[in-house]
Structures are given as C-alpha cells and as structure tokens.
Amino acid sequence: MPETDALERPTTRDEAWRYADSAWLAQAPVDWLNHWGTVDVPPGETKHFNAFHSAGPQASGGSVHRTRVHVGAGGRYEHFEINASHIEYSRIELEVTLEEGAHFEFGAVTIGRANARQEFVTRVIHQAPGATSNQVVRAVQGGQSTGNYLGRIEVARDAQKTDAAQNFRAILLDRGASANAKPELEIFADDVKCAHGAAIGQLDQAAAYYMAARGIPPEAARKLLVQAFIADALAAIDDRRIADRMLERALEQLDALTL
Amino acid sequence: MLKIENLHAEIDGKKILNGLTLEVAAGEIHAIMGPNGAGKSTLSYVLGGRPGYEVTAGSVEFMGQNLLELEPHERAAAGLFLGFQYPVEIPGVSNVQFLREALNAQRKARGEEPLSGGEFLKLAKAKAGLLKLDMDMLKRHVNVGFSGGEKKRAEMVQMGILDPAFAVLDETDSGLDIDALRIVGEGINTIMRDPAKGVLLITHYQRLLDVVRPDKVSILSQGRIVQTGGPDLALRLEEEGYDAVMADA
Numbered sequence: 001m002p003e004t005d006a007l008e009r010p011t012t013r014d015e016a017w018r019y020a021d022s023a024w025l026a027q028a029p030v031d032w033l034n035h036w037g038t039v040d041v042p043p044g045e046t047k048h049f050n051a052f053h054s055a056g057p058q059a060s061g062g063s064v065h066r067t068r069v070h071v072g073a074g075g076r077y078e079h080f081e082i083n084a085s086h087i088e089y090s091r092i093e094l095e096v097t098l099e100e101g102a103h104f105e106f107g108a109v110t111i112g113r114a115n116a117r118q119e120f121v122t123r124v125i126h127q128a129p130g131a132t133s134n135q136v137v138r139a140v141q142g143g144q145s146t147g148n149y150l151g152r153i154e155v156a157r158d159a160q161k162t163d164a165a166q167n168f169r170a171i172l173l174d175r176g177a178s179a180n181a182k183p184e185l186e187i188f189a190d191d192v193k194c195a196h197g198a199a200i201g202q203l204d205q206a207a208a209y210y211m212a213a214r215g216i217p218p219e220a221a222r223k224l225l226v227q228a229f230i231a232d233a234l235a236a237i238d239d240r241r242i243a244d245r246m247l248e249r250a251l252e253q254l255d256a257l258t259l
Numbered sequence: 260m261l262k263i264e265n266l267h268a269e270i271d272g273k274k275i276l277n278g279l280t281l282e283v284a285a286g287e288i289h290a291i292m293g294p295n296g297a298g299k300s301t302l303s304y305v306l307g308g309r310p311g312y313e314v315t316a317g318s319v320e321f322m323g324q325n326l327l328e329l330e331p332h333e334r335a336a337a338g339l340f341l342g343f344q345y346p347v348e349i350p351g352v353s354n355v356q357f358l359r360e361a362l363n364a365q366r367k368a369r370g371e372e373p374l375s376g377g378e379f380l381k382l383a384k385a386k387a388g389l390l391k392l393d394m395d396m397l398k399r400h401v402n403v404g405f406s407g408g409e410k411k412r413a414e415m416v417q418m419g420i421l422d423p424a425f426a427v428l429d430e431t432d433s434g435l436d437i438d439a440l441r442i443v444g445e446g447i448n449t450i451m452r453d454p455a456k457g458v459l460l461i462t463h464y465q466r467l468l469d470v471v472r473p474d475k476v477s478i479l480s481q482g483r484i485v486q487t488g489g490p491d492l493a494l495r496l497e498e499e500g501y502d503a504v505m506a507d508a
Binding site: 204205206207209210211212213214215216217218220221224225227228229231232 | 307308309310330331332334335336341343346347348349350351352356357358360361362364365368400401417421
C-alpha cells in the first residue's frame with residue numbers, strides 16, 4: 001500500500017489548522033500537506049536560516065512549508081522569515097525540539113494584501129533543562145488579507161529552567177484586513193519562565209501626528225512606523241547587513257500595499 | 260506673524276475656545292498663562308492641526324497664509340513648530356532618522372535641496388551640544404526611555420535642527436528640574452530670540468519666564484484672552500493668583 005494512503009488530510013476542524021483556507025485544503029495533494037523537511041543542529045553548533053517570499057505574479061493557489069528542527073544540547077537555531085507572498089493561502093510551520101541548554105531564535109513577518117491568508121505556526125518543545133526560545137512575529141495586513149500566528153510552547157516535566165518568550169503583534173492597514181493569534185502553553189515543569197503576548201491594532205495615531213507636526217507627510221510617516229514595527233522581528237539578526245537587506249525588501253513589498 | 264481672530268474650537272462637541280483673539284508680531288515672545296482647563300493646550304493643538312479639534316468659527320493667519328487650511332505637515336513646512344507637553348515615544352525609529360526625514364521633508368516642501376547624512380549629523384551635533392544633550396541620545400529611538408526632562412530637551416534639539424520661524428511651546432517647562440529648566444530656557448533664547456521669529460510660550464509658572472523674558476504676557480481663561488500686559492503681569496499672577504488679577508481687570 002503506498003504510504004500516502006495512510007496520510008490524513010487536515011481540515012479546519014483541527015485546532016492547528018483552524019485559520020487555514022478550507023477550500024484549498026480540501027483539494028491540495030495530501031502528501032504535500034504532510035511533507036516535513038528536517039533540520040538537525042548538532043550539539044554545540046549554530047545554524048541559521050533566512051528566507052524571503054515576495055509577491056509573485058500569480059495570486060491563486062496555496063503553499064505549505066513544514067519543517068522539523070532538532071537542536072542538540074547547547075546548540076542554536078536561528079530562523080528569520082518574511083512572507084510577502086499574496087497567494088491565497090500560505091503556511092509556514094516549524095516544530096522545534098530543544099535539548100539541554102539549546103536555543104531557538106525566531107523572527108517572522110507577514111505582509112499581506114488582496115485576499116492572501118498567511119500563517120506562521122510554531123511548536124517549540126523544551127524537552128530538556130535549561131533550553132531557551134525567543135519568538136517575535138509581526139503581521140502587516142492590507143486589503144482583505146489575514147495574518148495568523150499559532151504558537152505552541154511545550155515544556156516537558158524535567159525541562160527545568162526553561163526560558164521561553166513569544167510575542168505577536170499585528171497592524172491592520174485597511175478595514176477588511178484581519179489577524180488571528182493563538183498562543184498555547186503546555187507546561188509540565190515547575191521552575192520555568194514563559195512569556196507570551198499578542199496585540200492587534202492600527203498604526204499608532206499619536207506617533208503619526210507627532211511626525212506630521214515635525215513636517216513628515218502622512219505617507220512617509222506611515223512608512224516609517226511600519227518599518228519600525230517590522231524591524232522588531234529582525235532585531236535579533238546578528239549580521240546587520242542581512243537584517244538591513246531583509247528590511248529593505250520588506251519595504252519594497254510594503255510600497256506595493258500603497259501605504 | 261500670527262494673527263488669531265475670534266477663534267472658536269471644540270473637541271467631542273465640547274466648546275473649549277470661545278472667541279480667542281491674539282496677535283504675535285515678529286521678534287516677539289508672547290507668554291500665555293492661565294488656570295487649568297482654560298484652553299491653553301487646546302490652543303496649541305488647534306494651531307498644530309491635531310485631528311479631533313474642530314474649529315467652528317474664527318480665523319488664524321500665519322505669515323500671510325490661512326493656517327487652518329493647511330495639513331499638519333504643511334504647517335510645519337510653513338515654519339510652525341509645536342512643542343509638545345507630552346512628547347510622543349516612537350519605538351523603532353531613531354531620533355536621527357526621524358529628524359533627518361522631517362528636515363528634508365520640510366526642505367523639499369520649500370523647494371530646497373535635502374541635506375546629506377553627513378551634513379545632517381554635523382547640524383544635529385551642534386544643536387544637541389547647545390542643549391547639553393548627548394549625541395548618543397539622538398541615536399536612540401524617539402523619546403523611548405527618556406526621562407521627562409530629557410524629552411523636553413530633545414524637543415528643543417528638534418526645534419534647533421528644524422529652525423522654525425515660529426514656535427508654539429506648550430508647557431515646555433513641565434517635568435523639568437531647575438538645571439534642565441535653565442538649559443531649555445536658554446535654548447529657547449538662542450534658537451528663537453530673533454527679530455524675524457516669534458514664540459507663543461504656554462506656561463503655568465513664572466520660573467521659565469525668569470529665563471525666557473517675554474515681551475508680552477496674556478491671560479487665557481475660559482477659552483478667551485482676558486488680559487494682556489508686559490512681563491510684570493506674570494509676576495503679579497505669581498504673587499496674587501489668577502482670581503485676584505483677573506478680578507482687577
């Protein structure tokens with residue numbers, strides 16, 4: 001029997017897929033939906049991943065990228081990804097298992113327009129003591145687009161001294177835009193630090209007026225504010241040239257949102 | 260320079276300014292004093308074009324232009340500077356970036372060439388030095404983590420860099436200790452004491468006026484200017500209080 005027959009097709013009734021595009025899920029190839037890439041970070045080593053998805057010419061279809069990451073003791077995995085694709089549905093999912101003293105750094109941004117539905121999904125498993133994780137996700141949604149972040153943190157029974165932080169913020173530029181946040185913590189150890197926060201709102205009007213009062217026209221003020229907002233998610237990139245390049249490309253995509 | 264006539268303004272349907280008339284000539288520093296709730300901050304926001312403040316009657320002429328027709332950023336480019344009572348924090352945007360963007364936007368609106376990064380930094384350094392503000396602070400994000408006094412000093416550095424023709428300063432002295440007050444007051448003198456410039460200085464206290472000597476002092480009460488006099492009027496207010504001075508008028 002081919003392996004694909006055993007694969008289950010996710011639906012929006014599954015918690016982890018609740019904000020997905022149900023029509024696309026129903027017809028997408030099931031082996032695609034269940035395909036996982038893998039990354040292995042050996043003990044004590046560091047791996048980086050940086051990716052940028054720009055808006056392609058086509059605006060239909062969907063894509064799902066799922067990756068399992070294993071970070072060995074004392075290792076470090078740093079993942080930064082910007083999704084400005086405006087295909088109907090795009091999902092980027094990471095499942096990260098941390099061994100003793102390992103660290104996971106995650107910065108992600110969605111920039112949405114038209115009917116794009118974009119989501120980042122993370123599941124971080126603190127399996128052993130002393131591991132740390134820091135996740136910063138920012139969503140800038142225009143048009144009728146939706147930006148989602150589903151972030152699950154699991155702390156195993158003996159994963160004492162875990163320090164896990166997760167922060168999601170979304171800015172809705174247009175009336176029809178939306179965002180969903182689904183933070184989940186499952187903690188079985190008692191000596192842990194877990195912080196999470198989520199906020200969805202508009203651009204800061206007080207800051208926009210302050211800029212205007214100093215002579216900055218509204219379009220330029222909005223751009224500066226959005227740039228600052230996105231930069232949060234890239235702040236932990238050590239190589240500033242990479243961070244600047246990603247920010248620059250993000251701003252090009254934002255121009256297309258007719259900010 | 261600034262000619263306000265019979266100005267009526269409200270916020271959320273609540274009338275705050277009720278026929279305010281005031282004129283500030285070039286070369287003049289005009290202090291506005293008044294009890295809480297008199298409309299002092301509303302006056303500054305109406306002049307700055309803050310959204311939410313509705314002008315229902317009257318006119319404001321600024322250097323020959325109808326000020327009320329201009330958007331907030333156009334007012335700045337026309338030479339009006341509004342000093343905030345509560346300067347706004349902007350995380351993620353450095354002072355240097357913010358001010359260079361602001362200055363070059365103003366220069367562009369006036370048909371002038373933008374300043375290069377180097378030219379701007381030189382200017383910023385000079386103005387920060389004038390107000391004893393560390394250049395490192397200008398590299399930090401706009402007002403983020405600044406103390407009350409640092410925010411006000413940063414406002415004055417902004418004023419120095421933007422070099423406006425006219426400044427409306429709303430309680431620039433609030434939150435300042437004695438030393439900071441002197442630095443800010445002297446900053447106002449250095450930047451704005453000029454035959455071609457004007458200042459509307461909104462304040463609660465005499466102490467700032469000991470450093471920045473106003474040419475005229477007006478009392479604002481219930482949305483109107485009820486009395487105008489020389490610097491001695493501020494001294495009398497300090498000694499006798501608003502009720503006594505206004506009762507005499």
